Amino acid sequence: MKRLLPILLLSLFAFSCSNEIQDNSPAFQAVKDSILFRSADSRAVFNDNGSLLIQGNSDVETLNILINSLNQTQIELGGENPNTNIASFTDEFGNVFSTASTNADGQVNYQINGDNTVSGTFNFTALRNGIQDTITLSQGFMFEIPILTELGETPDMNTNDSFTARVNSVIFNPTIIATPESGNVLSVVGQTQQASITVIFPTDIAAGTYDITIGGNTRASYLVAAGNEMFEAQSGTLTIVANDTDANEVSGEFVFDAGSFSITDGEFSVSY
Secondary structure: OOOOHHHHHHHHHHHHOOOOOOOOOOOOEEEOOOOEEOOEEEEEEEOOOOEEEEEEOOOOEEEEEOOOOOOEEEEEEEEOOOOOOOEEEEEOOOOOEEEEHHHEEEEEEEEEEOEEEEEEEEEEEEOOOOEEEEEEEEEEEEEEEEOOOOOOOOOOOOOOOOEEEOOEEEEOOOEEOOOEOOOOOOEEEEOOEEEEEEEEEEEEOOEEEEEOOOOOOOOOEEEEOOOOOEEEOEEEEEEEEEEEEOEEEEEEEEEEEEOOOEEEEEEEEEOO
């Protein structure tokens, strides 16, 4: 019995710590509200404009941190003034929570290591699709996440993801492209500091043209960060050019009207 007691205590200790932050190398994780998010795949790239995008993916969720102020070791997220440093979290249902809002806040402390990796800590509160629905990531931790490009090189994350559109004839080029999948539903999200466009459709959708409708299998929305307003597409079309479900690659074109916004010339080609 005396021999069993230490084993029992060790087992209880391991169980009690199973939901705590761990520092495996590399690591990208945080407590999402009260549940631990741990990335299964994490990486970072320098964009053409010199900003650093750090991305982590679990099976169904995605965490992005975009750092534009590389001359600092600590950055603030959200706030009243336009902030080009943006963190976002996409949950298993395709909902995008972003700090690109005046009501969001947060902080990232980071350092770029000599072995071309990035480490640091972070926390933030973000809003979902312009609705007063928030998510909080606390105890955020990143450790030796590999940066796949040197500053000034062409970013390469083993993907050719692209997303473009026009909003009331103005070109929309997102800084973040996310493709969360839940069940048989795929969301393709393009996000800038000011706005985001989301197109949602079945993962196994075949090539062809489909009507975009409210509450239908194919739907879309436009989010304006200032004022936290989301406009659902009232009408429009999505044309799937190709969908390779074996390679998990899909490309398509879309147009839709959402409130006073006309989204035209929409195109995407993404992996999921």
